[in-house]
Amino acid sequence: MKLTTKLLGLTALVGATQAQAVEMEVMHWWTSGGEAAAVAKFAEALNNNTEHTWVDGAIAGGGDVARPVMVSRIIGGDPPAAFQFNHGRQAEELIEAGLLLDLTDVAEAEGWEDIVNPPSLLDACTVDGRVYCAPVNIHSWQWLWLSNDAYEQAGVEVPTNWEEFVAAAPALREAGITPLAMGGQSWQQSGAFGVMAIALAGEEAWLAVNQDKDAEVARGEDYTRVFQAFADARDLADGLDVQDWNQATNAVIEGTAGGQIMGDWAQGEFAVAGMTAGEDYTCLPGLGNTAVLSTGGDAFYFPVTGDPEIEAAQKELAALLLSPEVQVAFNSAKGSLPIRGDVDLTTVNDCTTRGLELLAGDNVLPDGNLLLTQDTITQTNDLMTEFFNSDMSVEDVQEQYAQIIENAN
Incomplete structure (x- = not known):
């Protein structure tokens, strides 16, 4: 069934209210080259297949900058039509306050329970049995991206795991290449730590800390090994002064850095640069040590406006975001x-194929955003960036981290 034909039936989702043409401001933090190219697919789908108009509300600086702006707009009575958050607990207070639109009728009419995979992503949108967001992708932090050219310049083989990555660092330094690209924002450093925790401490220890809030595991030998590796990462990143994550990715693209620990959204930057996975760059899920996906990602929420025409348009957009054609184009x-497994993915590259294989094999873990409150995440971010930008000892950072976990809920 063609997308335009399918959309003709979407007005049934909003009862007796016919969706009229609405200018829909959509707020998000996708501003890099790859991200802008991706979000344009959503805008094109809305503009070409409905009467509505996408008004782009991009906010530069990432989620830490954008989220407070979005929340302020909503609680201040000037909400956008839709906004992007990560899957997880970030919208809990807005839902409890009755400020977000209930999308349960859309989810039921579109069969989201049957198509969203893994189910945890729809569960993350569900509060007290009601659905409040539209999940649009599966993003995983669990990747190390490597510049094939950088290792060729240094005269060493492209690493296949974290230990080989560390061992190759002196050869890169000798060639004038920074081994590890790391941006200056706290979420990047904290995210890299999370990847290292799963890869080097193992899934069981990571779940004990993040899911069970077991502070003794955080104080134990498994996590000591992670913090020691994080100290190595601090040394490996010395020499590259960039702030944004995509600037760090660009250093890998240009071959001035050997690698970057970053989520799979980095692939969008490689694509914009015309690079080919497996030829120009190499991807190592789980740092090559523990091949697993953390199933986080992005979802769109829709503020309550009290305007039936806007609500009808919001529900039309929610359904559109999960339609097969839009899922393929965007992701x-x-x-x-994509969050649905019934779409044609024959055109995806080698790295995406590896991710799909991990997903199909159920080699997945929940994303930390699904398990930790935003307050705990903020505390962890602050601690990791303090460690990364100081001479704090492994012993001190590990104990402070354990105390955060001890007090988490």
Whole structure:
């Protein structure tokens, strides 16, 4: 069934209210080259297949900058039509306050329970049995991206795991190449730590800390090994002064850095640069040590406006975001995986194929955003960036981290 034909039936989702043409401001933090190319797929789908108009509300600086702006707009009575958050607990207070639109009728009419995979992503949108967001992708942090050219310049083989990555660092330094690209924002450093925790401490220890809030595991030998590796990463990143994550990715693209620990959204930057996975760059899920996906990602929420025409348009957009054609177009550009398994993915690259294989094999873990409150995440971010930008000892950072976990809920 063609997308335009399918959309003709979407007005049934809003009862007796016919969706009229609405200018829909959509707020998000996708501003890099790859991200902008991906979000344009959503805008094109809305503009070409409905009477509505996408008004782009991009906010530069990432989620830490954008989220407070979005929340302020909503609680201040000037909400956008839709906004992007990560899957997880970030919208809990807005839902409890009755400020977000209930999308349960859309989810039921579109069969989201049957198509969203893994189910945890729809569960993350569900509060007290009601659905409040539209999940649009599966993003995983669990990747190490490597510049094939950098290792060729240094005269060493492209690493296949974290230990080989560390061992190759002196050869890169000798060639004038920074081994590890790391941006200056706290979420990047904290995200890299999370990847290292799963890869080097193992899934069981990571779940004990993040899911069970077991502070003794956080104080134990498994996590000591992670913090020691994080100290190595601090040394390996010395020499590259960039702030944004995509600037760090660009250093890998240009071959001035050997690698970057970053989520699969980095693929969008490689695509914009015309690079080919497996030829120009190499991807190592789980740092090559523990091949697993953390199934996080992005979802769109829709503020309550009290205007029936806007609500009808909001529900039309929610259904559109999960339609097969839009899922393929957006996720192919974004570097993420679609949240539905019934779409044609024959055109995706080698790295995305590896991600799909991990997903199919159920080699997945919940994303930390699904398990930790935003307050705990903020505390962890602050601690990791303090460690990364100081001479704090491994012993001190590990104990402070354990105390955060001890007090988490």
